[in-house]
Each structure stands twice: as structure tokens, then as C-alpha cells.
């Protein structure tokens with residue numbers, strides 16, 4: 351096998367789901383809902399399966415889907431998105447990130463990654479031949495040190511990856527931070543690759559800012575995104591890359607030879623999600639705000655320290671007081687003995703950091719109560 355494959359392991363996140371299933375633990379590891387997508391999407395899926403959508407969609411995305419996507423993005427960002435020029439529909443944000451990396455980077459190019467980071471980015475960098483350089487997001491508020499970021503840009507990176515709202519920290523980047531990042535990227539002629547699947551899961555007073563919509567940003571931002579979290583359809587694998595036409599022309603080639611296209615009937619059915627009114631998104635925000643309160647309520651009672659997430663649906667819990675040698679041992683113990691599975695925090699850090707377990711709360715309230723009651727046995 352290729353040498354590059356020895357540089358990373360299988361996903362720990364997805365491995366924890368398998369462990370949770372084996373030992374019957376409540377699965378708060380890999381982040382996905384245990385509730386259904388909206389009714390509009392379910393009924394559109396039934397119709398789509400009886401329609402003429404069983405062969406390949408257009409490689410860049412089914413026209414109706416791209417049209418609905420462009421309208422939704424234009425509405426949210428204030429940008430004027432052309433469905434024929436600015437979009438490639440991918441198999442989830444996972445493929446979108448891989449496409450963005452392979453489009454932006456030559457082998458040997460450096461890419462700035464904030465640490466802690468979503469697990470896939472290190473593997474994406476290695477697979478695309480790029481070399482990650484890390485800038486720390488410092489606990490407890492997971493802010494970055496501007497000088498450290500400026501020093502990283504001095505190493506002439508080709509791109510910086512920004513997950514916003516951030517998985518696993520729950521940080522929501524402010525317009526000022528994003529402007530700082532974009533200004534540095536402009537100065538050093540780098541791309542800003544964003545990953546924004548939690549755009550609609552943000553807790554007031556925090557507000558999501560689309561990096562691509564900031565002044566002067568459009569030309570260098572490659573936005574990766576997904577429908578998974580917004581419409582509770584993680585298994586549908588629908589995502590996209592949004593960028594200027596010159597970037598998309600190249601990104602389409604990468605996508606073409608990686609996967610040919612995302613599932614045609616699912617693109618058709620997901621149009622009904624993209625056409626939902628604004629009320630859907632404010633209800634989603636309320637729904638997740640309640641879930642967050644339920645779960646954080648139990649965490650507070652355990653006495654374990656954690657940082658309240660500003661967005662997304664993860665929380666990094668400091669388990670150092672429990673006395674385990676590593677977070678991996680702690681996560682195994684949580685899954686097997688407490689009956690609640692989380693992800694060992696070390697899989698999100700560059701440096702050996704064993705203080706955290708990441709739990710997610712994208713679950714029905716009854717699931718969160720059941721998990722919370724098990725966690726209270728620690729109190």
C-alpha cells in the first residue's frame with residue numbers, strides 16, 4: 351500500500367459509532383440526529399423514487415437542485431450565486447473538502463489548520479499531498495492568537511481551512527476574526543477554504559457569518575457545505591462547493607473523476623428542503639437551543655468542566671479529573687461502563703492532548719435525558 355496511508359488511521363469518530371453499536375451505548379460520538387428529516391423532504395423522497403431520476407444526474411449537480419441551492423445561498427449570504435458557474439454538488443461536505451483541497455493545492459503546499467480540528471482535515475491534507483501547519487485554538491474559549499496566525503501565514507501556505515461554526519469546539523468565528531483571516535490570505539495570496547455544515551445551528555447571541563460574503567472575500571474563499579445537518583439527512587451524502595467560476599471550473603474536474611455525481615433521486619427530493627421558508631431555520635435553531643440546554647444541564651451536574659458551544663452540536667468535556675491515563679481509555683470506559691459513547695478528544699488535536707471527550711447532542715430530548723441520567727452516576 352501507498353506510504354501516505356501509514357500517516358493516518360481510520361476515522362476515530364466513525365470507529366466510536368461501531369463501538370457504541372457493539373456495546374449498546376447511547377451514541378453521542380459521531381454527530382448525527384436520531385430523528386427524522388422534515389415531512390416535506392420525506393414525502394418528496396417518496397415521489398422522487400417513482401420519478402425519472404434513477405440514472406446519473408448532471409455531474410455538477412441536477413439543474414433543479416443547483417437552482418434551488420443557488421437561490422437559498424443567495425438569500426442567506428446576499429451574494430448573487432449563479433447555479434451554472436459557482437456550484438459543484440458533491441457527496442457531502444466530506445467530498446467537498448477533498449475537492450477543495452485537491453483543487454487548491456499542489457503536492458508539498460502548506461495548509462493552515464486550526465487545532466483542534468475536524469478529523470478529516472489532516473487526512474484530506476495528506477491525501478492531496480499538502481502539509482498541514484497548525485494554529486492553536488486555545489481552551490477554554492477556543493480563540494486564536496493573532497500573532498500565531500500571522501506567523502503561520504509567513505510560511506507561505508496555499509490555503510487555510512476554517513470550520514465555522516467549528517467542530518469540535520463549538521466556536522463561531524466573528525466577522526472581525528474572519529476579516530483578519532481573509533486580509534492575511536489576501537496579503538499572502540492564499541485560499542480560505544471554509545467548512546460550514548452547521549451554518550443554521552448557532553446559539554443566540556452568536557450569529558453565523560459567511561466568509562465568502564465579507565468585503566473582498568469572494569475571489570479567494572472556497573466554501574464547502576452540506577445539507578446533512580440542516581435537514582437531518584446525514585445519510586444522503588449531499589454537499590457542495592461554492593466558489594468563483596475559475597475555481598469551480600477546476601473543482602468540477604476533480605469531482606468528475608472522484609465520484610461522477612451525488613445520488614440523483616436524493617438531489618431531486620432535497621429540493622423540497624431548500625425551498626422551506628425561513629421559519630424552518632428559526633425553528634431548527636430553537637430546537638437545537640433546547641437540546642443544548644437539556645444536555646449542558648446534565649453536564650453541569652456532573653461537575654466536569656466544559657466550554658459552552660456557540661454553534662454546532664458538540665461539546666468538549668474536560669475529563670482530566672477522572673484520572674484516566676488517556677482519553678481513549680476514558681472514552682472506552684464511558685461507552686462500556688457508563689453506556690454513553692463520545693469521541694476521544696485527541697483525535698481532533700495535533701499535539702498529544704488527552705483532557706477531552708467530545709459529546710454531541712443532536713438527539714431527541716428523551717435520548718438526551720437517558721444519556722444525561724447515565725452521566726449523573728459520575729456526580
Ligand code: GLN
Nearest residue numbers: 363364379380381444517
Ligand atoms: N461531522 C460528524 C462528526 O463530527 C460526522 C461526520 C462524518 O462522520 N462524516 O461526528
